[in-house]
Amino acid sequence: MKKDPVLAYVSLGSNLGNRAFYLQKAIFSLGDKAGEIEAISSVYRTPAWGFEGEDFLNACLSIQTTLSPEDFLDCLLEIEREAGRQRKATGGYRSRTLDMDLLYYGKAQIQSERLTVPHPHMEKRRFVLKPLSDIAPQFYHPVLGRDHRNLLQECPDHSSLEKTHLVLHKTQKSFFTALGFVAIEGNIGAGKTTLARKISQDFNAKLILERFEDNPFLPKFYQDRARYAFPLELSFLADRYQQFIEDTRQLDLFKSFVVSDYDIYKSLIFAKITLGIEEYKLYRKFFSIMYREVRKPNLYVYLYQSTDRLLEQISKRGRAYEEGIPAEYLEQIQSGYFDFMKHTPELNSLIIDAGGYDFVSRPEDYNAILDQMMAHVMGKDI
Template identity: 60%
Template structure:
């Protein structure tokens, strides 16, 4: 789709998680009609014209085929969705998000709802400084001066500090900062399906557990006490070999790796299925292997209640799984939750799927992506939050 207009916008926030607000609002500008291209550094400055917390401010450019009026409607909707409250008398107040259109290409317009170029942009260094990051030579169509000259002439002497926050123009660009994402869950939780969806949409190397060929699995579901130890040892050997092979090197043509299992699941399942003496032996072998494997940047656990899990297992129709009991699934869930609690140093994201259907409902899928997005931003900027 041809996007004819390069539009420059300013964005700011002084309520809540300011950087997260700004980053998520910028992502919302990526639509079928618009693409965010350049983003500036992020600057911090005091509130001007009223008493309030300090702002974070930035500027960014958008290629769009939306008219200025349609773009205004879009950013107003974004502000409303973020919960911005406007004062009834037009005075300045604190805000979760503030979006303003500065330029729409070289157009000049003055309507009831919109004046372009923005009439007060030349009075604010918190607008001109980030704008100079991305458009230093862009000429103001009426003043006939570029951004650098406007900044030099600006009389705003308020304090402006460049922060270490780094904005991304799209979620895909943000996700490319990952190296390794692990998606875990109980039997039937949907971890493999979600892993495949994320890998396809964000160009990630797909690391899938190969378990269907294990000869002990059908036998285990028939006689757990007899086949538990050979099953778990077989799984551990296979997982360790596969996991180290698949995660030892990156694919240069992929942005990151995403896996539908984490090697620690071996210990979780073994603790449920093995006798005490067997488990202690198993644990010694496991600990030796676990030290050597790659750990994920973010560990995601997809939680579903037992009743929903049993429904999913029944739907996918694997004969050897139909004898799985609610008690067994409960133990597995508790094992995963205990693992998460006992590893506070690990960056973990727990997502409750009981009321979600991310396969058929795009909004539910977006909810999951938004959750990963927020967690990743938190990880990348943990020193600043």
């Protein structure tokens, strides 16, 4: 017989490492393992409680779960361990990457060797009561018989509590949706199209792919760079501009956000390598006019691969016109991207060394890429 779900409440805290990332990752894991996240409080910055340490980020959430209280506790402990937390029986409080506590399990009152519910002494902790009041102001403590607003007013803890602008999301889909527009960039053969496709499929994103195979100048360029460089770069620019104007501005009611396998600035990076000085000056004038009008990504991810690895990937995909691409050309492109990111501090750029990852065949590698993206965003948000 299927068990009816119970509404449980959990507190989360972190004061070590990328605190916001650990909180967000824990919420995703809890939703995957234990049930459906119902509500998440604001995030508060609070001083370490009971010991000397860095400030905590604290929040609370509610979740519908069919797990038993003991199984739910095991789930919380497993998520803590995944975040590198090692609980110790003695030694008092200490800094930790993640701290998760079961506050309520419905209205149940539980007293066992492993678990006490409601959580003992929570009425004395402002960093618990304030986020609880955000999501359940009128929830009555089943033992004390008072709601969280009253308990907060009577709380003897007067330590400082600062509400942050950080927003935690219930699911990975909602996290990526909030980004709005993600560009996956990289050198030739870096895997950017593959990653963009997977993100689009998994999180319901509108996918923008570069239409390089439709460019009639590309095969000719690899045979005679000097002759076909200018028409190639100009045609790429025109096509990218048209695609970005159309695809990033048109609202798609059935898609959550936009992900592309290129950013239009790559036009200038490639043109600087392939064109002569005078041609590049003319090209840059056209580019500058167009670039002002196109939408910029909110997250710019650059997949780094070594030159040897790029040549290996290019060889595997077997495109005839890519045969014989010199290593020097790939290294020039790589340098162009790094120079662009270095001199564009307003760009929310993230470089991921993807050389050891196989995000097609290994789900753990794909998840590691997503974690790096999330850690980058969350680390900048706080």
